[in-house]
Amino acid sequence: xxxxxxxxxxxxxxxxxxxxxxxxxxxxxxxxxxxxxxxxxxxxxxxxxxxxxxxxxxxxxxxxxxxxxxxxxxxxxxxxxxxxxxxxxxxxxxxxxxxxxxxxxxxxxxxxxxxxxxxxxxxxxxxxxxxxxxxxxxxxxxxxxxxxxxxxxxxxxxxxxxxxxxxxxxxxxxxxxxxxxxxxxxxxxxx
Numbered sequence: 001x002x003x004x005x006x007x008x009x010x011x012x013x014x015x016x017x018x019x020x021x022x023x024x025x026x027x028x029x030x031x032x033x034x035x036x037x038x039x040x041x042x043x044x045x046x047x048x049x050x051x052x053x054x055x056x057x058x059x060x061x062x063x064x065x066x067x068x069x070x071x072x073x074x075x076x077x078x079x080x081x082x083x084x085x086x087x088x089x090x091x092x093x094x095x096x097x098x099x100x101x102x103x104x105x106x107x108x109x110x111x112x113x114x115x116x117x118x119x120x121x122x123x124x125x126x127x128x129x130x131x132x133x134x135x136x137x138x139x140x141x142x143x144x145x146x147x148x149x150x151x152x153x154x155x156x157x158x159x160x161x162x163x164x165x166x167x168x169x170x171x172x173x174x175x176x177x178x179x180x181x182x183x184x185x186x187x188x189x190x191x
Contacts, residue, residue: 011049011086022185029072032065037080039188046076050086055105066108073116081183082152084118087174089146095123098132098145109148118150121162121179131163135174149179158182 011034015023024037024044032052038045050069053061076082090105091098102110113120122132122145133143151159160180168176 011051013047013049019185021187024188030068033069033072035072035076039186040081041184041186044077044080045183045185046080046082048072048076048082048084048086050084050088052086052088052090052105052109054089055091055103062105062108066112070112070115073112080152081155081158082116082118083149083179084113084116084151085147085149085177085179087147090148091144091146092120092123092148095120096126096132097123098129098143105146109150113150117153119153119156119159121149121151121159122177124156124159125161125163127163130166133175134164134177138173147174147177149177151181155183 010031011028013026013034013036019038022038022040024039025035026037027035029035033048033050036047036049038047048069050065053065073082073084088105088109090109091101091103092106092109093099093101099106109120112118129143132145134147135144136142137144149162158181160182162177162179165176165178170176
């Protein structure tokens with residue numbers, strides 16, 4: 001996070017009381033990337049939350065972000081279930097996406113997912129467009145799908161659904177996204 005008191009950028013994760021007991025570790029990497037590790041009965045879940053630069057930023061700024069993100073992904077334990085989520089400012093095309101073609105950030109996200117063997121959850125499930133759109137422009141005219149949840153290909157069948165809820169008031173111009181996973185959590189062991 002930021003130490004200057006400015007409330008821009010920043011990432012975090014909200015856990016229910018029961019999920020909180022499964023938290024093993026939490027690591028802020030930068031104001032744009034954080035990781036958390038959750039304990040399950042058989043394998044841990046490594047969660048990476050990210051906030052990518054907007055599509056209008058320079059290639060150098062975007063490249064620095066995706067290089068750091070890829071470095072973080074490289075350090076995750078190979079046996080863990082890997083979840084990558086956040087505001088990627090990325091329009092991903094094809095599949096069941098809201099968009100027919102990817103923008104530059106979308107292509108960068110697709111490249112990171114290919115490199116780290118991840119599937120983009122929002123492109124895997126059929127929903128009406130209003131259950132795909134994660135952000136509305138300030139004028140209310142444009143809806144886009146720029147927030148994404150990705151899961152390691154090995155665990156892809158554990159992802160049961162990804163959809164967006166417009167009715168949830170989360171104090172943001174983004175809409176609440178929900179993923180359903182079929183993975184049982186357990187309390188982290190105390191040392």
